[in-house]
Amino acid sequence: MEKIKIEKTKEYLFYEKLNNGLEIYIVPNTNQKNYYITYNTRFGSCNTVFKTANDKTYKKVPNGIAHYLEHLMFNMENGSAFDFFSKLGASVNAFTTYNLTCYEVYSSTYFKENLNYLLDYVGTPYFTTELINNERGIITEEIKMYDNNPNTELTYSAYKNIFVNDNRKNLISGTIEDIKKITKENILDCYNTFYNPNNMFIVITGNVNPYEAVAIIEENQKNKKFNNVDIINKEIIEPKTVNNNYQEIEMNVNTNKINISYKIPIKNFKKLNISNHILNTYISIIYNILFGPTSDIQDKLISSKVIQNGININKTFTKDYIILSLTTETDYTDTFIRLVKETLNKINISETDLTRKLKVYKSNYILHFDDIELVNNNIQDNLILYNKFINNYMELYDSINIETLNEITKQLKNITESILIIKPKKN
């Protein structure tokens, strides 16, 4: 097992890769009483066109299938996986993102039993037609529930507008129509393809002995048979343009909600020769300085009563693009749009602002080790976004400099945007 120092902190990450291909990442924190385990497959809502090395052609499965499969995974031949965890008092759940399905267990006792059962139930496909049909009603209500939520809509519809081909344009859950098309064969096909150790990883954080954890996992896996396959997800060519650059939707809101999203091509920064996680950090810092709570624009918008709360900044990283979204609530959408554009057209960042923000980033990084869920989720993000664990964020923050930052800001002008406004319903 590798013991990797997390630079400029007192923390370590333990890494092991089993013979079957399963990767294990552990960051112990024995100050904590609890442990948090996530068992993850690199299978999210975006993975709908794929083949294995043995297949000649790509298969297309319905949207929403990763999420549907996540729901079904808890069924076991003798009942529900929840029964086992409930007996041990463990808190369990699962979630699906664009690129990942995650099964989680949180508890302070019965580590061995909970870890073993997590591996066992996710490793046991039990999908009957009856169970699949029962789940459809539940997911339909889940979709309808999100359909009511203007904040969810503000994100999902913005993605629908900004992406032309990328599957992020579709709901993670799929639509009610999408999930009607899902069959038992689709489900089994996806399970057999994506739920194999060479496509999965385990992250454990909190009160855990890494050597014991790896021994339990090794023992659990050694008698299981897997059919590791090389997965080829169909490459999606996403253009620089957006699907729709302006949309208004009416919903149950009293104040307009607005989302301005920017589609920034990563190749614009190629000549800087920096890796994606460094670029991501620079862009996050720039947008934070330009639109965060200490920015000129927020000060101006709040004092002139254009907005009452702040501006939220969200970032999505795809293979070829960084999507930056600014969202807020305002009665004056035109003023908001104008000021955002003006800000991006004359970017001027001072050393003082940069130094202060770096202090914030460093402090956040040190403090996040107090939160075992956050540490776990950050490792997941690293693995999904960059395919590796980044152990030197503190050094990275030390290396951030105004010259590179200014170079990057030059590329942030004239980028494609898409605007979405959710308006109150007309009576």
Added chain:
Amino acid sequence: MTYKTYKTNTYNIYTIKTDKFKTCHMEIIFRNNIKKEDITKRSILTEILVENSKKYNSRREMVIELENLYNSYFYGVTNRIGSSILTSFCFDFINPKLVMENIEDFIKFPIETILNPNVNNNEFDIVTFEYIKERVKKDIEAIIEDPKNYSINRLLENMCPNTESSININGYIEDLDLITNSNLYDYYINMLEHDYIDVYIIGDLDMDKVSKIIKDNLKINILKDHKIKYEVENKINNKTKKIYENFNFSQENLCIGLNIENMSLYEKNYVANIYNMILGGGSLETKLYNRLRNENSLCYNCVSIYQKFDNLIILHTAISKENEALAIKLMKKALLDMYKGNITDEELENAKKLITTTLNMSLDVPGRIIDNYIFKNLYGLDELEIRIKNYNNVTKKEIIDFAKKIKINTILCIRDGENGKN
């Protein structure tokens, strides 16, 4: 963890020294009896006091200072606990030892901010006052974005219109016009003078030094001796009320409000929680969850919420409108199961284990350790270890006896109109 209390004449400082965390958490709490007519003012005041101050006179200046203090986080939260109101001004900060900084700079920040707001001539800064008032208005109006909370609010307004249980903690649109900058300032002074104040702090800090800094800066001279009431007495209905309303959500929202009659203190603190865990407050294997979701695919979620000081339990789910009658029948059936004692040993044991896990989880979060301490000090809740022991001693008979004290008061169906989106 070492607990130590430092007393002043007018307030107490409760400290917990622990090296578990790199973060420190401090709360300055103002508490009093709740008054419906003041709730909107309280909402605005809570926001104004954390927005800026005399020294940092805009949001921007305030956040710059917080960032200089290694991204400390300062925020205010107001909660209703039964018939009392509790406003916590919370301050999260890095342990100053880790960054070689002076502890005094951190501890003084929230105190100075609360005691020296951005005030001129007995009025808050006009720009701040106006946009915070507008923000509160929008927060009140935003209830229509949240079908679950909207329907629970409507249930309580119908079920107990004259008690504190139905007070909306965000405030009321109709009260906003009555709030002026000047009467808000008077309310602020009133809060300083008449609310009880407590200070809680957790972290790896020299607590003798910390308490001295607090005492030197938080100077409160007025003694309080009035009684704060927590219990809300809600009337029992002999006949269940059925109410139908319409709102253009994309699902029907269904709420059932239950009264709990004559709970003993033991039932209130222990049996009721276990009952609620089994019924719908616990895992994904509760009576409600099994009946509605697992067996009949009617919903994504179905929960029960125990409101201890209100002596109420609220059930909520969201369904398709054609399933209304079936959903109500199944919810009643789950209640009947509890009443008849159709509870397996496994269900009881699972509920106990889940409560134990939840309590243990709270030990890894500084703010939740403080919450446990507050509940022990204010409401006489037992120590965590004793609570875990007592929960584990709850018997099936005690749950059945408790179930007999539960009466359905109101069933509210918020029927869906057109799909929520155009």
